[in-house]
Each structure stands twice: as structure tokens, then as C-alpha cells.
Amino acid sequence: MKKNCNFIEKLREVGLRPTKQRVKMCEVLYNRVKTFHFTINDLVKMLSEEMNQKISLATVYNTVHAFEKKGYLKEISIDSHRSYFDTNTSVHHHFFDEDTNELIDCDESDIDKINIRKNIIGKKINSVEVLVRVASDNQNQK
Amino acid sequence: MKKNCNFIEKLREVGLRPTKQRVKMCEVLYNRVKTFHFTINDLVKMLSEEMNQKISLATVYNTVHAFEKKGYLKEISIDSHRSYFDTNTSVHHHFFDEDTNELIDCDESDIDKINIRKNIIGKKINSVEVLVRVASDNQNQK
DNA sequence: CAACAGTTTAGAATTATTATAATGTAGATT
DNA sequence: AATCTACATTATAATAATTCTAAACTGTTG
Structure with missing residues (x-):
């Protein structure tokens, strides 16, 4: 369960600082058997449930976009109201x-x-x- | 150039009242050789250029959605920031x-x-x- | 462990879209 | 053609989603 070192390395590799929020997001997103799809909203909920401290909405947006730009996430747009991110890139x-x-x-x-x-x-x-x-x-x- | 009668009939057929805004939108959207793609923003600009009187933003949204629901327009979503409508349905x-x-x-x-x-x-x-x-x-x- | 650069944060600002309520208008009725 | 009624349009307000800002904080480097 302590695969966090991997995440820290992975983040470093693409030039993102392994801050605790980013590592936490990696855990939530990638510590699972299957890839999956989520909206920003879903993720905010998941994070606030899993974390003791609260995470800022702005941070979730920034981090998701940082992940997307670095190829950790992929955006799938269904229509103007429904936009998903996919951990399968x-x-x-x-x-x-x-x-x-x-x-x-x-x-x-x-x-x-x-x-x-x-x-x-x-x-x-x-x-x-x-x-x-x-x-x-x-x-x-x- | 006076194909407006067709538009009036077409609108009636799907149960939309042929108000002057709707007919105008039909002209702008369908009085052309090829089908094309536009964003709400594009359309607002086109309409305000073509019309002497101004058209309300709310009307553009309502009418586009009415057209979409009736099968006159089709939405194509590229990513969360770019959503197009297509006159080719x-x-x-x-x-x-x-x-x-x-x-x-x-x-x-x-x-x-x-x-x-x-x-x-x-x-x-x-x-x-x-x-x-x-x-x-x-x-x-x- | 000091210094710096990048990060997080809360809240404000911006943008896109939808709701509201008053006014206007198309189409039916007379 | 005047009137009526239901639906449309409008400006504005409200809401929602996203981004910006500036201050406080934290990894990293040396």
C-alpha cells in the first residue's frame, strides 16, 4: 500500500514537485486495479472524503490540469455539460x-x-x- | 434569396413558432451552400452583424437549444472549453x-x-x- | 538550515449559462 | 382587423464553473 515512493518519483520525472496534495491525488487516482473516469466534482468529493484536511478547489483544478498537461490524465468531453478525465491516457x-x-x-x-x-x-x-x-x-x- | 417561407414551414413542422428571431437564425445558419460549425459566441457575432436590431444573448441560447432539441442542430464537444454546433445533423x-x-x-x-x-x-x-x-x-x- | 522558486489557499473575479418576470408578438378566434 | 392567449423575447439577476490573485507555505537546492 505504500507505493507513494513510486508516485514521488513519477512526479519528479515529469518535472512536477511531489507536494503532499499531488501525492495524495496520485494515490486516489492510481492506487487501483482498473483505470477509471471522473469529473472534477467527483474528484473533489473523493479527496475530501479520503483526506483529514480539506483541499482547496483551486488546487484540485490546478493539479488536474498539471497532470493533464504532463500526460497523467486525459480529458474526454461528452457534451458541454459533461467533461470527464480518464486515468487511462x-x-x-x-x-x-x-x-x-x-x-x-x-x-x-x-x-x-x-x-x-x-x-x-x-x-x-x-x-x-x-x-x-x-x-x-x-x-x-x- | 427569399427562402424564408421554407424556414417558416420547417419551423412550424417541428412545432416551433416562426418568430422573427428564429427565422433570422435559420437564414444565417441554413442559407448557405455548405453546412458549417459554430460556437454560441460565433453565432452571436454573426447575428449582431447581420441584424439591424440587437438580439438578446438569452434568445440565442434558447433558440439554439430549441433547434438542437428538435434536430436542427447537433452539438460537437471537443473539450470542456470548445463546444461547437453543427448544421449538419x-x-x-x-x-x-x-x-x-x-x-x-x-x-x-x-x-x-x-x-x-x-x-x-x-x-x-x-x-x-x-x-x-x-x-x-x-x-x-x- | 537558509533561501528561493514553485505551490496551496481562500476568496475575489471572470466567464458561461440559465432563470425570472415584465413586455412583446404570432397565430387563432371572433 | 380587433382581440385574445400562449408562447417568445428581453434585460437583468442568479447560478455555476473555472480562473485569478496575493499572501502564506513548503519542497528542493546548495
């Missing part, structure tokens, strides 16, 4: 359950390789990501 | 140019059919959309 696809607002990772095998025929001159492709929106079968449409 | 794919913040529609032929292998029990697929992020070839990465 690889390029990968998602299902979005419109009933439960749940974002679900796809494995490599879930979606065949996407073949892009179009080529925009002078531009290179940075990423190709698919969002599959699903909803309950009975209560038709959204 | 069919399910289709996009390129996003990270240099210019420009959203570009894909034709059917640009991307091969996506094959989804995963099946979520009790859920049906509502849409499958691909976002291809591109950026300048020389100035590497973002």
Missing part, C-alpha cells in the same frame, strides 16, 4: 451510457482498426478516437 | 485542427465503416462518431 475508444452517464473504456479488440482515407495536407493525425453512445434498449431513443 | 465524423481550432466534416467515404465488436447487454447503439485530431506537420505535437 492511451489513445482508446469509449462507450457512453446515456442512461447512467457512465463512460466505459473499450479494449483494443472491441473496435476494429479505423481506416482514415482523407489526408489533410500539411497536417498529421494526432489521434483517432471513437465515441459510441448507447442507451437502454426498451425506453427507446434518449 | 446527420451522424458523421470530424477532423479537428488543433492549430486553427477548426472543425471539419468528413464525408462518408473519408472513413471506412466502423465495426463494433463489443455488445453491452440491454443497450442499443445510438451513434458512433469519430474525432480525428490533426495538427501541423512541422511544429511537432501540440
Whole structure:
């Protein structure tokens, strides 16, 4: 359970100071078996539950953005009201359950390789990501 | 140029009253050869330039959302800061140019059919959309 | 362990969006 | 065409989300 040394090193590696807030956030986000998705709101709740002292909202924003910039987190935007962060930072696809607002990772095998025929001159492709929106079968449409 | 009658009818068809603001918005959005993408901000600017009288911000929001709900517009969310509306409401794919913040529609032929292998029990697929992020070839990465 | 640079913090400021309540207007009714 | 009614528009206020600020604090370096 004391993998904090790893986090301290990891943070150093990307040039972020291992302050106690950042280490705590690493624990909350990465000390788990599976990667997962969260909103800023979710994270604030999780942190304030797990910590004895309170953490400032500004710090959560700053730290999440620092993590994102350094490639520790990836933003997945569903619509203007729903923006998630993903601890799985690889390029990968998602299902979005419109009933439960749940974002679900796809494995490599879930979606065949996407073949892009179009080529925009002078531009290179940075990423190709698919969002599959699903909803309950009975209560038709959204 | 006087296709307004069409707009009035179209609005009536989906149960929206053809008020002058709505008709004006239809003109600005749909009186063009190609479909296009815009933010609320873009639209407010376009409208205030094209109209003699000013239009309330609240009206723009209400009307855009009314159009979206009725299937006249489609929202495309790039990240938490960039949300576009698309006058092309069919399910289709996009390129996003990270240099210019420009959203570009894909034709059917640009991307091969996506094959989804995963099946979520009790859920049906509502849409499958691909976002291809591109950026300048020389100035590497973002 | 002193000094510095980067970090956290609370609260203020900013921005984007939505709600409110008064006024206006489209479309139906006469 | 005058009137009526329900829905729209408007300016403004309210709310929500995010960022800024400046002071206090804390890792890190030497």
C-alpha cells in the first residue's frame, strides 16, 4: 500500500514537485486495479472524503490540469455539460451510457482498426478516437 | 434569396413558432451552400452583424437549444472549453485542427465503416462518431 | 538550515449559462 | 382587423464553473 515512493518519483520525472496534495491525488487516482473516469466534482468529493484536511478547489483544478498537461490524465468531453478525465491516457475508444452517464473504456479488440482515407495536407493525425453512445434498449431513443 | 417561407414551414413542422428571431437564425445558419460549425459566441457575432436590431444573448441560447432539441442542430464537444454546433445533423465524423481550432466534416467515404465488436447487454447503439485530431506537420505535437 | 522558486489557499473575479418576470408578438378566434 | 392567449423575447439577476490573485507555505537546492 505504500507505493507513494513510486508516485514521488513519477512526479519528479515529469518535472512536477511531489507536494503532499499531488501525492495524495496520485494515490486516489492510481492506487487501483482498473483505470477509471471522473469529473472534477467527483474528484473533489473523493479527496475530501479520503483526506483529514480539506483541499482547496483551486488546487484540485490546478493539479488536474498539471497532470493533464504532463500526460497523467486525459480529458474526454461528452457534451458541454459533461467533461470527464480518464486515468487511462492511451489513445482508446469509449462507450457512453446515456442512461447512467457512465463512460466505459473499450479494449483494443472491441473496435476494429479505423481506416482514415482523407489526408489533410500539411497536417498529421494526432489521434483517432471513437465515441459510441448507447442507451437502454426498451425506453427507446434518449 | 427569399427562402424564408421554407424556414417558416420547417419551423412550424417541428412545432416551433416562426418568430422573427428564429427565422433570422435559420437564414444565417441554413442559407448557405455548405453546412458549417459554430460556437454560441460565433453565432452571436454573426447575428449582431447581420441584424439591424440587437438580439438578446438569452434568445440565442434558447433558440439554439430549441433547434438542437428538435434536430436542427447537433452539438460537437471537443473539450470542456470548445463546444461547437453543427448544421449538419446527420451522424458523421470530424477532423479537428488543433492549430486553427477548426472543425471539419468528413464525408462518408473519408472513413471506412466502423465495426463494433463489443455488445453491452440491454443497450442499443445510438451513434458512433469519430474525432480525428490533426495538427501541423512541422511544429511537432501540440 | 537558509533561501528561493514553485505551490496551496481562500476568496475575489471572470466567464458561461440559465432563470425570472415584465413586455412583446404570432397565430387563432371572433 | 380587433382581440385574445400562449408562447417568445428581453434585460437583468442568479447560478455555476473555472480562473485569478496575493499572501502564506513548503519542497528542493546548495
